[in-house]
Amino acid sequence: MEDQLEAEAAAGATAQRTAPRKRQARGERRIAEILTAAARVLAAQGYERTTTNAIAAEAGISPGSLYQYFRNKDEIAAELATTYAAGLRAAHEAAFDLTDVTGLTPAETIDRVIDPILAFNVANPGFKALHARPDMPPGLAAATRPIHEALRGRVVGLLETRFPERSAVERNLAAQLMIQVVQAAMPSITTADADERPVIITEVKRMLGAYVRELAER
Amino acid sequence: MEDQLEAEAAAGATAQRTAPRKRQARGERRIAEILTAAARVLAAQGYERTTTNAIAAEAGISPGSLYQYFRNKDEIAAELATTYAAGLRAAHEAAFDLTDVTGLTPAETIDRVIDPILAFNVANPGFKALHARPDMPPGLAAATRPIHEALRGRVVGLLETRFPERSAVERNLAAQLMIQVVQAAMPSITTADADERPVIITEVKRMLGAYVRELAER
């Protein structure tokens, strides 16, 4: 699981730099290590109670070393959020093609949308600490925007192809609400025992399915 | 608005002590003042960024006096949560009688459930800071349980009368999910402009309505 995230993080980071030389290779790995460590601490403690010292300890480095790679605590959160946003978008795009969902039933479509999100959340427990409530410290709010935008963009896109007859306002509202539902149910899902989990997931999907049907018949 | 909460707080607390002497009366008033002050600060800053000094200042007392009435910060939150739970339950019970909702359409029932919750959230902006995500400090998580239980109890009760054919597990799950939906949409609602708000509320109700219909037809 961690390797998975590490791989994602590394992928997300190197994707932006064209020619990583060997010199930078270790640096990139360190950055990835720090980010995964930060993710673990964030998952366990939440943002405010996450300490840079704790991140460093979790990463197995000294406090000072953090600052070789990040200017401050917020920047760690910001970069992690960016990484998450990229990873989630990638997972989503791998799961289905926005432009071709014509053959799918509504239930299937929902599966395609939800399942990668759920998988991503389970695989990246730090994600939810950054996809968060509006009482965030000011600096962090901006940092986590990429995540929101990545999600909203996908869902709005889907609604556009499925419900061209609805207004943009309606679609935006529906997208926002659906995302909030999934987000709200997420802690229950990730916390639940493995055998309880599918039950909850099914229930969330039922709610979304019913809502989408309502949207179609409106 | 604040008087309202203060009244509630006092009511909830004094209800248990039969013969409060003057000494205690003043103490109760102080407790209520502290709690309303805490609510204001919590609403503005969120739990982690709420300072005991700030609460004391907002209450117009000295930091030391806080600790005459509360053992620590978490206990303030816990007692406020209890107060909120009582207030919300009272508001709910005033709005409708669980044992007699036979004449209501599903949509009407949802209104009866949701509207007091919304009103309560708008009137008590500190509420949401305590009705919160699971990355809370450990002590607080337990403290806020009364709120969850108060809500869950009402909704489960309602579902029992409406859907006696569903299993207890199903009803619990449905109640939890419905509450989470409302909770998730709450920030959007309380933050929204006055003219945007009804639109969002309608949308949330549509989702719940659709879900309940699905539950009935299942």
Next chain:
Amino acid sequence: MEDQLEAEAAAGATAQRTAPRKRQARGERRIAEILTAAARVLAAQGYERTTTNAIAAEAGISPGSLYQYFRNKDEIAAELATTYAAGLRAAHEAAFDLTDVTGLTPAETIDRVIDPILAFNVANPGFKALHARPDMPPGLAAATRPIHEALRGRVVGLLETRFPERSAVERNLAAQLMIQVVQAAMPSITTADADERPVIITEVKRMLGAYVRELAER
């Protein structure tokens, strides 16, 4: 010596607040204690190497207590500088009346100007750390301006009455230079043994005397 400064500091501070109640009395004393402690540390270490922890330790209080009275390190320096400026100005004004130096010889005038400055520097060893070079940390530069202005104002005023025929530019320049001379010689003076000190002082006064004579004959 320290008591002296403490008295001055207290005097300088209370002078601005109209009705210090008893409650504030201890606070004022603490402020004075902190300022004298800061002065001692500054005298020994200079500004940059002066630690807030060291100031607190020197004042016999905990680090956190500093911040009950001062927002940050710079503010301590600023308030100390203001106190010094007031104290020096007071000492100066006590020593001679600007508007009536007519009867004095040039040498006597110089004595009247210099002696209080020297006494003040000897009595307040922290003074020189704040009356300082232009490579100061940015925040401090503004904080120490009161000291410069207090001195410059006095000397310029004196030159105006003595040398009305000189231009304002010339007087400003002369004042600045004379102050710099005294400032430059100050470490030698305060560091010197008690028996060496008068020799150095005499020499400084000779230089200033010669310069003033030159200014008159120019």
Next chain:
Amino acid sequence: MEDQLEAEAAAGATAQRTAPRKRQARGERRIAEILTAAARVLAAQGYERTTTNAIAAEAGISPGSLYQYFRNKDEIAAELATTYAAGLRAAHEAAFDLTDVTGLTPAETIDRVIDPILAFNVANPGFKALHARPDMPPGLAAATRPIHEALRGRVVGLLETRFPERSAVERNLAAQLMIQVVQAAMPSITTADADERPVIITEVKRMLGAYVRELAER
């Protein structure tokens, strides 16, 4: 250890090693690069705020490499001070011959002494950061002594030829004071606009001239 350090520093600067192999030649160049880099940073930031990392960056080398050539930050300052002392002495000796100033007027003599010092300060902006106040870190105080000695030696020598009738104590005192005056005025001079500068310089020279005259007539 410090004596040792001092000796090494002196040795390192002067060309005492007869057959420098290429290895050493490159080392000497590196040392020079580091010292000029240090000078630039010192000029801009002052000693305390000068970072070894900043010096290394300015020199275009890695932080670790600094420590190949210097044991610590203070040693860099010490060696730079030695270099400056040598440079200033050389400039001074080039400007006039101590043993033959017989034909010069007092004013001309002062020009000969001052002008190279001013020129040196303008040309070497890092100089003043090391020719500095006595609140220096302990290690640095010793390190910068060469500069003081170089200057003092020259001026004392000059006073010896000009004022053989004055006692050694008087000459030493006068030399110290005159140097301090120039040092004190230096920031004003180097900071001033190009058109203001001569005015200040003239004023300083006037003061020194008046003082020297006083010394002669004493």
Next chain:
DNA sequence: CATGAATGAGGGTTCATTCAT
């Protein structure tokens, strides 16, 4: 020798909590 990542002590500052008055 060079590199630059790593170190960790220490700096300024905050804040929940205590305690003398």
Next chain:
DNA sequence: GATGAATGAACCCTCATTCAT
């Protein structure tokens, strides 16, 4: 009870110095 100054651990961050590569 009330006050508010005092406490001190802990936070975020810097930087002189070291060390593996």
